[in-house]
Amino acid sequence: MLNLSDSLALPRDVHPDILSARAWIGKLGGNPVKPQSFAASEVLAVGHFRFDGLAEEVEAPQLPFHYISVTLGGPLIVEARLGGEKVKARVLPGQSLIMAAERSNIWRWDRPTEEAHVFLHSDFLERVASDAGKGRAEICDRLAFTDTRLRHTILALTEEMQRYGRISTLFFDMAADVLARRILFRHCEKDGKSAAKGSAGALTARQLRRVLEVVEDRLSQDISLDDLASAAGLSRFHFVRAFKTAVGMPPHRWLVGLRIEHAKELLLSRTATIIEVAALVGFESQSHFGQVFLSQVGMPPREWRRRALS
Incomplete structure (x- = not known):
């Protein structure tokens, strides 16, 4: 897991996709709100930035990420051309915006704003969609909508980033899964395939023992959601639900x-x-x-x- 401080040069070994998210923010004039304003894992980046008003159109680079924001400033009028389609909306504080990956995107807005946002890698969402039996994940671009669960997850990431100076791998993994599932089931085009009906039963006692053994053996190390799911012999998607059913709380907590x-x-x-x-x-x-x-x-x-x- 990477934490990228705005007061320092970015590490040389940062994945190019992560650099593209940070460059996208810079292209639109983002200024850090707090000393730690950007952090990333391999599949998810989170940021908290302030933007001046954008009176003239600015074209930002295409991203390999799906972009989701929560507006903390405003209200403001946002105009954009996403994939060639012109859209316009009045965005209120607390509302969100989604832009699918690989979209051409040109922006303009009428006043300064503050945004908490995440960048979810498109390949990761496709893996979650496949795991859930959903086929391809075709995201709907949306402006000015309210999704309480999305907002809470994004703000929890920004708070975690400030509270402890970093975000643990497991917390990042859990947030990525929550965001992916929410987007998949609430903000994607219907493709005729329904989600897998597989049982959401609890982990067995044997699976819990294996998970506990991994944790006890590696308690001094950073532990990922993949590590825990692998110990239980399940995919990430099914492990989170089965674990919470068995234990009564998410793996991170x-x-x-x-x-x-x-x-x-x-x-x-x-x-x-x-x-x-x-x-x-x-x-x-x-x-x-x-x-x-x-x-x-x-x-x-x-x-x-x-x-x-x-």
């Missing part, structure tokens, strides 16, 4: 809780430092660990240790 509970056990040892505990349970820094521990437990790890050992 479960894993965070597991890391914190293991951290508590380690904190009971007087010999382990806070930074050592953080590394042992998979946090990249002591500050990141401290923030998550505080949010989960209600006090910093040092204070929790003091009380537990007193």
Whole structure:
């Protein structure tokens, strides 16, 4: 998982597709709202930028991503030519816009705005569509619509990016899956194929044990959704639903809780430092660990240790 700081030069090994998303924002004059305003995985990028009014038309590059935004400014009038089709809408704060990948796109809007947005790779959406038995995913370009679930997911990504300075691989994976499923079932052309009717039953006890074994073996490492799904012998699409049915919460939240509970056990040892505990349970820094521990437990790890050992 990559985090691209606007105050630093982009890493040389960033995938060209990710660079195209960042270049697209730059072409339209995006300015970072906060120090950490752009982050990306292989299939999903998230940004939070402010844009001046665009009185004259600007042509932006085509993207290998499906683009979804949430308007935080406004209201404003947006005019665009997407794939040659002219569209115009009044966009209110909280409303969204979707543009399918590989569209020619020319833009103009009448006043400054602030946007939270994601770029979902088209190849990933096709994989999710195939997994769900939907055939090809033909996205409908849409301006000025309200989708509460999409908005919450996008804003959760921007908040996570600011809160901890990075977004974990598993959180990114979960967000990509939520966005892909929402777009697939709510914002795509109907192709005559219905979603697979396969059982959405819970993981078996054996599958849960395998997932837990992977997590325990790799608790100090970054763990992806593919790692967990593979352990259960399921696709990502089916694993998320089966896991939540079995455990009662999504994999990301479960894993965070597991890391914190293991951290508590380690904190009971007087010999382990806070930074050592953080590394042992998979946090990249002591500050990141401290923030998550505080949010989960209600006090910093040092204070929790003091009380537990007193």
